[in-house]
Amino acid sequence: MNIIDFVKGIKIGIEPYFFDNVDVEVEQAVKNAISSLEREGAVVETVRIPTLPxxxxxxxxxxxxxxxxxxxxxxxxxxxxxxxxxxxxxxxxxxxxxxxxxxx
Incomplete structure (x- = not known):
């Protein structure tokens, strides 16, 4: 199984809190990786964990x-x-x- 087969259809939850107080370069690199996974078929959703802060x-x-x-x-x-x-x-x-x- 290659990575593309593994990623297709997988759900990835992203909590926006993890982008608070992050260097711009790090934020951009993570968002680029998320976009890449979406292009390969991953389903990306925003999740909220109210107690995370x-x-x-x-x-x-x-x-x-x-x-x-x-x-x-x-x-x-x-x-x-x-x-x-x-x-x-x-x-x-x-x-x-x-x-x-x-x-x-």
Missing amino acids: YAQYAEMITIISEASAIHHQNLVEREEDFGDDVRFLLKLGEIPSAVDYLQA
Whole structure:
């Protein structure tokens, strides 16, 4: 099976959110690729995922909470070994509750 046979009739959902805050060159390259797939028979549709803009906040809660858990003992025993920016994020990561973390 060649790529043209595979693409023909396949549905591709595009969420416009992914084009927010993207370099113009990247946006154009992706849109060119989408157009190419359409020319080969793919069916491209706009999809909306209403909660998608909040994903970055959930990701941040997850990342800093996990980093804080890993570095907790070092932060308690050797706080001065961390730069101000990292120390701030690690302390921030200890704020979310288990409920916040799991929902994120």
